[in-house]
Amino acid sequence: MTAIAPGSEAPRDPILRVTGLTKEYHDFAALRDVSFDIRRGSIHGLLGENGAGKSTLVGLIAGMRVPTRGRILLDGREVQGLDVKAAEQAGVFLVTQEPMIVGQITVAENLLLGHWPQQGGVINWKELRRQARRMLEGTDIDPEALAENLSAVNRRKLNILRALFSGGRLIILDEPTAALTVDDRTVLFDFMRKLREQGITFVFISHYNEEILDICDAVTVLRNGRLAGSSDDISTMNSARLSELVLGRDLQLFERRTAGVAAPTEAGFRVRGVKAPLVDIVEFAIRPGEVVGFAGLPGSGAKEFAQTLFGLNPAETGVMRLATDGGETPLPPGPPEALARGIAYLSDDRRRDGLVASLSIGDNLSLSSLPVLSRLGFVKRRAEAGLIRRYFREMGVKAPDPAVSIDTLSGGNQQKVCLGRLLATKPSVLILDEPTRGIDVGVKEDVHRMVDKLTQEGLSVIVVTADLGEMSRVVDRVCIFSGGTIVETLHAPDITKERLLKAAFNRRDARALA
Amino acid sequence: MPQPQPQTRGAGGSRGALRWMLQNVVWLWLVGLIVIFGVLNNFFFTVANLQNILIQATVLGLLALAVSLPLLVAEIDLSIASNMGFSSVVGAMLLSGTHLPWWLGMLIGIAAGALIGLFNGLCITRLRMVSLIETLAMMIILQGALLAITHGNTITDMPMAYDWIGQANVLGWPVMPIIFALALIAVAVVLRATVFGRSVYAVGGNALAAATAGIxxxxxxxxxxxxxxFLSAVAGYLLAAWQMAITSNQGAGFLLYAIAAPIIGGVSVFGGRGRVIGILGGVLLLTVIHVGLSIVNVPSFYVDMIGGLAIFVAVAIDAMRVRLSAGAA
Structure with a gap:
């Protein structure tokens, strides 16, 4: 079970030592006998699939939960059994994915929230501003700005600074790069490195091997609630090794092979003269069974063009033509028309506009097919049950049955439901917007394999993703966007991460991803 | 790929029983009150009183259904009660000035109510007006219009045939509750079995996701x-027919009960959740409180206060239920 990298020895002066940590719920162990050290002044990566025990582990460290067995030593002193407040007093802070920021007040007020300097109940604004300005020194954040106007990366910084202001020495960051652009990620990482030099220790949770390898000094991998491996020296690790530890087997990363597939030359789907906000495309065509990647910085038009095809960013001008129904027609004005024409779109943000959390898995699966499943406005119950059963099974959703609320599923399984909903509409063009964001490595590969299989049946697929490693493995062709147009196209054998980086991003971004 | 998830234990033991009770709190509360009122005054258990409760529940019940539909799509309609008064007076005024058949007056009144609903819907979607304020303004407009039309007088000159439904008995049973039952069944079928109903839950649960899914x-x-x-106007017709009168503030006092009933019955104020059976429970509970308090001779000065307290307790228990089930998830 243990896969501690050879040559690594326990650090002499750990800020945090965890030994034999176990957390049991009823008859289920969320965490089993986990031991590791975190070196003072390091950035320590924590990697693992959803349900591997990462949240449980950091929850125990941050005092949100009490361990069933085991010890947590902070600076060599026993601290298990502390509550959140006591843990924070000891200097341990958990910064969650949802930044706890009050949007309507200034950055300075947010920074000192709960600790506003006051005299007899009256806030000492001068002192507040002075302290805030000192904290923000060296950042580009304006203490007087309204917090809601901060960029995503500055919100992350603000949260970290707030923890530091309250005396934080060990800061746990739960997926801080989710929803950050490549640029922002670099900025955040530079910020973390600077704080590391000042002696701050970070625990950094991420789904991305590349990020762990880039920013971390050490790493701990959890699998099924157990320690899968740990290394005190990140330079002994590589991405393949990390994936192997996460999944517990030699992971066969999916590689799309197009050479064997006879490529039909006729375009299955073609659009011309498309103008929409941030989009200006003269012509774009995709063959049946082809997978085309859209790459580009935020605002380059890659995502916007994909959404225009589905009617989410409605086109001002432009026509489309599907091989299946012949004539040229205007682009769909909205999602209902797009779906009716056989164009389906997987949202990049499941929680915002993907799933309906209050509904069951089954209701989410059939949602886009209701018009087809109905007669005179009434849903045909048996036909719907059949469709739900079919896609519940085909997508391999891990749940006892489709009547269960979708809220109980892991991110990866929710994504499978969203994808199943689209496939149930029998599309001929499938647009996937960041299809594997925030889901586990294992489910990621499942999604790629599923999509690959569908292309063999003639489905055309458009993938928009910022994960260039993923892009290079799953597409036949990449269109690189800038200023709303396609500026470069790469074809299958030539699509490598390095080429993509060079084509799409400037050198500073490239450093962050490479 | 194994993905261990915390197992939720089957409902067993006292905790399971407690949860069951909280899930069905409306009905338990209802049964408890009926027993208490019945013990205090035996008249409460008579058929005549039961019929009275059901008649009183009809108007409130239709209004509760009318409130629930906007609530389910995560909006709110505060104009329903004043729509009830206004739409009925439109029909009644047409009848008093002309020789129109009574049913035409009724239908025009109901159509007026439905049109007001349509107008609210257009303002909220096309003009992106906030439903809370738009329907509040509509409520005040319609209240004022009712007063202006009636000049403060009570209208009682509706034809006998118009009033029939409010007084009639079929096989010894009043007709009003039958209309209520039909409305409950119709709304339940629409919500459960039609594309529209299913879309209502999706829109209320997550409007952005529903739009992306093609709704x-x-x-x-x-x-x-x-x-x-439409439902408010039907309630308006029934109220006018039952009272055989339309006052210049017809419908006043119904709004807050009509909002309270579905929420007590489990309709979420945030949209996307709620069932017709719960709405029925909420309506019956409020009606039993109202009728019961007057039957056990609570002085009328105290009825509102005690009724409010009962609603407060019901909502407090419901909040406990939500907290308990959230803690279990």
Whole structure:
């Protein structure tokens, strides 16, 4: 079970030592006998699939939960059994994915929230501003700005600074790069490195091997609630090794092979003269069974063009033509028309506009097919049950049955439901917007394999993703966007991460991803 | 790929029983009150009183259904009670000035109510007005219009045939509750079995996701408001026929109870959750409190206060239920 990298020895002066940590719920162990050290002044990566025990582990460290067995030593002193407040007093802070920021007040007020300097109940604004300005020194954040106007990366910084202001020495960051652009990620990482030099220790949770390898000094991998491996020296690790530890087997990363597939030359789907906000495309065509990647910085038009095809960013001008129904027609004005024409779109943000959390898995699966499943406005119950059963099974959703609320599923399984909903509409063009964001490595590969299989049946697929490693493995062709147009196209054998980086991003971004 | 998830234990032991009780709190509360009122005054258990309760529940019940549809799509309609008064007076005034058949007056009144709902829906979707304020303004407009039309007088000159439904008995049973039962069944079938009903839950649960899934969100909301106006107007006709009169503030006092009933019955104020059976429970509970308090001779000065307290307790228990089930998830 243990896969501690050879040559690594326990650090002499750990800020945090965890030994034999176990957390049991009823008859289920969320965490089993986990031991590791975190070196003072390091950035320590924590990697693992959803349900591997990462949240449980950091929850125990941050005092949100009490361990069933085991010890947590902070600076060599026993601290298990502390509550959140006591843990924070000891200097341990958990910064969650949802930044706890009050949007309507200034950055300075947010920074000192709960600790506003006051005299007899009256806030000492001068002192507040002075302290805030000192904290923000060296950042580009304006203490007087309204917090809601901060960029995503500055919100992350603000949260970290707030923890530091309250005396934080060990800061746990739960997926801080989710929803950050490549640029922002670099900025955040530079910020973390600077704080590391000042002696701050970070625990950094991420789904991305590349990020762990880039920013971390050490790493701990959890699998099924157990320690899968740990290394005190990140330079002994590589991405393949990390994936192997996460999944517990030699992971066969999916590689799309197009050479064997006879490529039909006729375009299955073609659009011309498309103008929409941030989009200006003269012509774009995709063959049946082809997978085309859209790459580009935020605002380059890659995502916007994909959404225009589905009617989410409605086109001002432009026509489309599907091989299946012949004539040229205007682009769909909205999602209902797009779906009716056989164009389906997987949202990049499941929680915002993907799933309906209050509904069951089954209701989410059939949602886009209701018009087809109905007669005179009434849903045909048996036909719907059949469709739900079919896609519940085909997508391999891990749940006892489709009547269960979708809220109980892991991110990866929710994504499978969203994808199943689209496939149930029998599309001929499938647009996937960041299809594997925030889901586990294992489910990621499942999604790629599923999509690959569908292309063999003639489905055309458009993938928009910022994960260039993923892009290079799953597409036949990449269109690189800038200023709303396609500026470069790469074809299958030539699509490598390095080429993509060079084509799409400037050198500073490239450093962050490479 | 194994993905261990914390197992939720089957409902067993006292905790399971407690949860069951909280899930069905409306009905337990209802049974408890009926027993208490019955013990205090035996008249409460008579058929005549039961019929009275059901008649009183009819108008409130239709209004509660009218409130629920906008609530389910995560909006609110405050104009339903004043729509009830206004739409009925439109029909009645037409009848008093002309020789129109009574049913035409009734239908025009109901159509007026539905049109008001449609207008609300258009304002909220196309003009993006906030439903809370738009329908509040509509409520005040309609209240004022009712007063202006009636000049403060009570209208009682509706034809006998118009009033029939409020007084009639079929096989010894009043007709009003039958209309209520039909409305409950109709709304339940629409919500459960039609594309519209299923879309209502999706729009209320997550409007953005529903739109991306191909549902015409605005159309669903407009339909929900139109149906709401329609049901309010039907309630307005029944109230006028039952009272055989339309006062210059007809419908006043119904709004807050009509909002409380579905929420007590489990309709979420945030949209997307709620069932017709719960709405029925909420309506019966409020009606039993109201009728019961007057039957056990609580002085009328105290009825509102005690009724309010009972609602407060019901909502407090419901909040406990939500907290308990959230803690279990």
């Amino acid at each position: 015409r969100v605005n159309r669903i909301k407009i339909l929900a408001f139109t149906a709401s106006g």
